[in-house]
Amino acid sequence: MRKKIRAAVVGIGLAAVTVLATGGEATSHGYTDSPLSRQKLCANGTVANCGEIQYEPQSVEGPKGFPSGGPADGTICAGGNSRFAQLDDPRGGSWPATKLTAGRSYTFNWRFTASHATTDFKYYITKNGWNPSSKVTRSSLQSQPFLTVPYNNQRPPSTLSHSGTIPSGMTGRHVILAVWTIADTGNAFYACSDVQF
Template sequence: MRKRTTAAAIGLLMTGATVFATGSANSHGYTESPISRQKLCANGTVKNCGSIQWEPQSVEGLKGFPAAGPADGAICAGGNGRFSELDDPRGGAWPATKVNSGSFTFSWRFTARHRATDFKYFITKQGWDPNSKVTRASLDSQPFLTVPYGGVQPPETLSHTGTLPSRSGKHVIVAVWTVYDTPNAFYSCSDVQF
C-alpha cells in the first residue's frame, strides 16, 4: 500500500513538473460568442474535426500576433498541426453567427485560467474569400478591439463589448488571448455573417 501511495505521489509530482516546465496544461480557453470553430466541432455541429472535438480549449501557439505567432494559413489552429481541420475553409461552409456592424459582446470560456496580458480581435477585410484560409493579408492589420488585462487571471467566463466594423457578407473574427507569463497565446476563429 505504501509503495502504491509513493508511486502515485511521484506520478503527480512529475505531471505537475511537466506542466510547470512547459508553462502549459491540457486545457485553456476558447470563444463561445460568436461561436468558435473549435466549439462547433466540440458540440458536434461540425463533423470530421479530428482531435479538436475533444479539446476545443487547446488551440495554443506562440504569442505576438500578427508580427509573430502562427504561420499564415495555420492561424485558426494556432499553428498546431494536430488541429489543422480548423484552418480548412470547408468551401466556405463553416456555420456563421449572424451579426451587424456596431456593438457586439464577445464571450470566452476558460478551463485553465492563465493570467492574461490582453485580448485582441481581428477581422477579415471586405472582399475576403470564405473559400480561402485565413492569412495576415486577409485580415485588417490592426485589431478592431484590444482589451488590456494587466496580468490578471480571468474568471471562468469573461465578456468584452466592442464595435464590429462595417462589413457585408461572410467573415472570420480571429480572437487572440495573450498569456501573461508564458510565451504563448490562445487563438479562436469565429465565422460571422453580416
Template sequence: MRKKISAAVIGIGLAAISVLATGGSASSHGYTDSPISRQKLCANGTVTGCGDIQYEPQSVEGPKGFPSGGPADGTICAGGNSRFSQLDDPRGGNWPATRMTAGQSYTFNWRFTASHSTTDFKYYITKNGWNPGQKLTRASLESQPFLTVPYNGQRPPSTLSHSGTIPSGKSGRHVILAVWTIADTSNAFYACSDVQF
C-alpha cells in the first residue's frame, strides 16, 4: 500500500514539475476556425514562417478588457504576446481570407483545448478604408463589437458556434477580431481572421 501511495505522489509531483518547466498552465485555450484564424492557418501549414504559434494555436492569451484595455495597438492579433508576433505581421495584406457577404448571417466557430469559466465572446470588424498592409490597431476597428455573446460564467464545450449578422456596407479585405473573455482570470483569448467581401 505504501509503495502505491508513494508512486502516485511522485507521479503527481512530476506532472506538476512538467507543467511548470514548460510554462504550461491549467487555464483554458482556444481559437476560431470559422472564419479561419491566423493562428489556425499557421497550425495547419497553410501559412509558413509562423514561429511557435504553429505548435499551439490555442495559446493567444493576453490581458482582458479590450478595447479600453488588453493588448497594445499593433500587438492585438498576438494578444500582446511577443512569442506570437508573426500573427501581427500584416504580410502586405496577403493572409489567406475567408469569403463573406456583408449583411448576411454567418456562423462563427471556436475550438477549445481546455475549458474555463467565460464572461463573453465579442466580435469586432475593421472599418471601411482601413489599411490591410498595416498592423491592427483600435483605430482600425469599428468602436463597438458587431456581435456579443454573453456566457454568464459557464464553461464552453470543446466546440462552440455563434450565429450573427455581418455588418452591411463592407467590401474588400477586412479583419474580424474575436475576443473570448475569461471570467476568473485577468486574461482573454484573441483571434484575428482575414476576410474578403
C-alpha cells in the first residue's frame, strides 16, 4: 500500500514539474501600474465586482498585431479574453482616473511576473470627444501610438519604466491603451488606464 501511495505522490510531483516546465509562455505576464490600469484597480480592491481579473491582473493576454489585428473592438481592454470582460465595461465612465497634464512628460510603469522576449511597447490614447461611457474601439483611439518603445527581443526586468510626452490639447476623460508585444509568441498584453486632463 505504501509503495502505491509513494508512486502516486511521485507521479503527481512529476506531472506538476512537467506542467511548470512547459508553461514558460503562460508565466510571462505583465500590467501597467502607472497610470493605474483597470486590472490593477481591480487587483488592489479599489474597484469591486471585477471577477477573475482581481486575482491575476497580469493575465490580460490576447492576439498581437494591434491595431490591424489583435482583440475585437469593444474587447480591447480585456485583450479579447471573455474571462476578463469586466475590464471592457465602461461602468458609466466611473473608473477611477489618474490626473495628467496634456503636453507634459509622463513616466509609464510596467510590472512583470515573468519576462519574455519583447518586440516593443506602444501607447495609444482615445480621441478628444470620446464618450467615457462607451467601450474602447479602434475608432475611439488615435490611429497612431503617441509613444513606441522598441525592445529588440530583450527580456524586461521585473519593473520597467518609459518616459514619453502626453499629446497636447487633450481635455476631459480618456483611456490610455498600453500594448506589450511579445516577440516569440502570437500574443501581446493589453492594459487600459483611465485618465483625466
